[in-house]
Amino acid sequence: MNISVENLRQVWEGRNGSEVVALDGFTHTFKSGRFSCILGPSGCGKSTMAQIVGGIETATSGTVTIEGAGVGKKGSASVMVWQSQNLFPWRSVLDNVAFGLEMAGLSRKERSERAQGLINSVGLKGFERHYPSQLSGGMRQRVALARALIMDRPILLMDEPFGALDAQTKIVMQEELMRLFDETKKAVIFVTHSIDEAILLGDEVVVMTARPGRIKEVIPVDLPRPRSIEMVSTPAFGALFDRAFHLIRDEVTKAMQEQNAAAGALA
Amino acid sequence: MSAARRSKNRLAEKILPTLSIVAFIVAWQLFVDIRHIPPIYLPSPLAIVQALIEMIEDGTLLFNLGATLARILIGFLLAAVIGIIFGIIMGMSRLFERIADPWIAALYPLPKISLIPLLIIWLGTGEAYKIVISAVTAFFPIVMSTYAGVRQVDRGLVKAAEDLGANRRQTQISVVLPGAIPTIFAGLQLGMGVTIILVVAAEMIGGSSNGGMGSLLIQAGQVMETEKVFAALVVLTLMGAVIIKSQQWLDRRLAPWANMS
Numbered sequence: 443m444n445i446s447v448e449n450l451r452q453v454w455e456g457r458n459g460s461e462v463v464a465l466d467g468f469t470h471t472f473k474s475g476r477f478s479c480i481l482g483p484s485g486c487g488k489s490t491m492a493q494i495v496g497g498i499e500t501a502t503s504g505t506v507t508i509e510g511a512g513v514g515k516k517g518s519a520s521v522m523v524w525q526s527q528n529l530f531p532w533r534s535v536l537d538n539v540a541f542g543l544e545m546a547g548l549s550r551k552e553r554s555e556r557a558q559g560l561i562n563s564v565g566l567k568g569f570e571r572h573y574p575s576q577l578s579g580g581m582r583q584r585v586a587l588a589r590a591l592i593m594d595r596p597i598l599l600m601d602e603p604f605g606a607l608d609a610q611t612k613i614v615m616q617e618e619l620m621r622l623f624d625e626t627k628k629a630v631i632f633v634t635h636s637i638d639e640a641i642l643l644g645d646e647v648v649v650m651t652a653r654p655g656r657i658k659e660v661i662p663v664d665l666p667r668p669r670s671i672e673m674v675s676t677p678a679f680g681a682l683f684d685r686a687f688h689l690i691r692d693e694v695t696k697a698m699q700e701q702n703a704a705a706g707a708l709a
Numbered sequence: 710m711s712a713a714r715r716s717k718n719r720l721a722e723k724i725l726p727t728l729s730i731v732a733f734i735v736a737w738q739l740f741v742d743i744r745h746i747p748p749i750y751l752p753s754p755l756a757i758v759q760a761l762i763e764m765i766e767d768g769t770l771l772f773n774l775g776a777t778l779a780r781i782l783i784g785f786l787l788a789a790v791i792g793i794i795f796g797i798i799m800g801m802s803r804l805f806e807r808i809a810d811p812w813i814a815a816l817y818p819l820p821k822i823s824l825i826p827l828l829i830i831w832l833g834t835g836e837a838y839k840i841v842i843s844a845v846t847a848f849f850p851i852v853m854s855t856y857a858g859v860r861q862v863d864r865g866l867v868k869a870a871e872d873l874g875a876n877r878r879q880t881q882i883s884v885v886l887p888g889a890i891p892t893i894f895a896g897l898q899l900g901m902g903v904t905i906i907l908v909v910a911a912e913m914i915g916g917s918s919n920g921g922m923g924s925l926l927i928q929a930g931q932v933m934e935t936e937k938v939f940a941a942l943v944v945l946t947l948m949g950a951v952i953i954k955s956q957q958w959l960d961r962r963l964a965p966w967a968n969m970s
Contacts (some may be wrong), residue, residue, distance in 0.1 A: 526865055530866060530870075542874050545870075573966040593873065593874070
C-alpha cells in the first residue's frame with residue numbers, strides 16, 4: 443500500500459496573527475513494505491507530516507493519497523505510535539493494548555486473546571494486569587507499540603517513539619522493532635532526530651530542511667536485513683552517517699541562526 | 710548508625726503521635742485537678758469520658774449521631790449526583806457551558822450559610838432545609854472540579870483514542886470521563902468537607918427538631934453541661950476523620966491508578 447504525499451503545506455497561526463509555515467511543498471512516495479525514516483532538525487515539521495499522513499492533523503493544502511484506501515474514514519489505514527506513548531493511565535496493559543478492538547466492538551474474549559498474543563510478542567508477558575504508571579519507560583513504549591500493532595493496519599507511523607528512552611533501552615527497542623518489522627512488513631514512517639537511528643532502521647532516510655520543512659535529500663540505505671546494532675561500526679554505515687550528518691548539520695545551523703535572530707528581535 | 714539504634718528511632722517515630730496526645734490528656738487532667746478548675750469552664754478528660762459513656766448508655770448519642778450522619782449522606786449524595794452530571798454536561802457542551810457559567814461565577818463566592826434564613830422561610834426548620842443547605846454548598850466544589858476535570862483532559866489521549874478508531878461518543882465515555890476521575894474525586898472530598906460543616910451548622914441554627922449533633926451541642930451549651938459539649942466535640946472530630954478516611958479509602962479502591970507515583 444503506497445502512500446503518495448504531494449505538495450503538503452502546513453501553516454500555523456500565531457497568537458499575534460503571525461503565520462508560521464511548518465511544512466512547505468513536501469512531496470514523497472512512501473512505498474509499501476518499506477521502512478522510511480524522516481530525519482530533520484527540531485521544528486522542521488516532520489511530526490506534523492506524519493500526523494497529516496495519519497489523518498490526525500489536516501494540512502493547509504496538499505494531498506495524501508493512500509493506494510487502495512478509497513473506503514473507510516481518513517486515517518483508518520494507519521496507526522500512530524507517539525513519543526509520549528499516550529497510554530490510558532486507568533487501563534491495565536491488557537486493556538490498553540485491546541483498546542482499538544474494544545472500540546471496534548469485538549467481544550471481550552476475542553480481544554483479550556489477540557491482545558495477549560501481542561503482549562507476548564513485545565515481551566511483556568506477566569505484566570498484563572499492571573497499570574502504565576507501574577512500568578518503566580521502555581516497557582510503556584512496548585505497550586504503545588503493541589496497542590498500535592493490534593490494529594493490523596498497513597501503515598505504521600512512529601513519532602520519535604524512542605526519543606525519551608535511555609541509551610541502552612533504546613538499542614533493545616530498536617532491535618525489537620527491526621524484528622517486528624521483518625515479521626510484519628508494513629509501510630513504516632519513522633520520525634526521528636537521531637542520525638544513527640534513522641540509518642540503522644530505515645530502508646531510506648528522508649532528510650528534511652529546517653523550517654519551513656521540505657525534503658532536502660532522500661538517502662537510500664542498502665544495508666542488508668536483518669539489521670543489528672553491530673552494523674553501526676561498519677564502513678558502509680559510516681559513509682551513510684557522514685552523508686546524512688553533513689546534510690543535517692547545515693540545517694541545524696540554519697535553524698539555530700533563525701532562533702537566535704527571533705530571540706534577538708524579541709530582546 | 711547501628712541497626713539497633715535505627716530500629717529504636719523508627720519505634721520512636723511510630724509512637725510519637727500517640728504519645729503526644731496521651732501526654733496532652735494527662736497534662737489536662739493534672740491541670741484541672743491541681744488548679745481546681747470549675748467543670749463549667751473546663752471539665753477534666755475523665756469527666757468528659759464519663760459524660761460520653763452516659764450519652765451512649767441512654768441512647769442520646771446514637772440518636773443524634775445517626776440523624777447527623779443520615780443528613781450528611783443524603784446531602785452529599787444529592788450534591789454529588791447533580792454536581793457530577795452538571796459538571797460533565799458543562800465540560801462537554803459549549804452551549805450549556807455558556808448558559809451555566811454566569812450563574813456559577815455569581816453564586817460560587819456567595820457564603821452558602823447566608824442562605825439559611827431564606828431556606829428556613831421557605832422550608833421550615835425540618836429535614837428539607839438541612840439537606841438542601843448542605844447539598845447546595847457541596848454542589849459547587851463538585852460541579853467546578855468535574856467541569857475542570859472534563860475540560861483539562863489530556864489532548865494527547867483523545868488524539869490517540871481517535872487514531873485507534875474511537876468515535877466521538879466512545880472517546881467521551883472511554884477517555885474523557887475516566888481521565889476526569891482524579892479531579893472529580895478531589896471535588897468530592899472538598900464537597901464532603903463542606904457537607905459536614907453545613908449539616909452541623911444547620912442543626913445548630915434550626916433548633917431541636919429531630920436531633921442531630923449540632924442541636925445536641927447547642928442544648929448542652931445552653932444549660933452549661935460543658936462536659937457534654939466536649940463529648941459531642943470529640944464525637945464530631947472522630948466522625949469527620951472516619952468519613953474522610955473512608956472516602957479516601959474508597960477512592961483508592963475505585964481508581965487505584967490515580968494515586969500511583
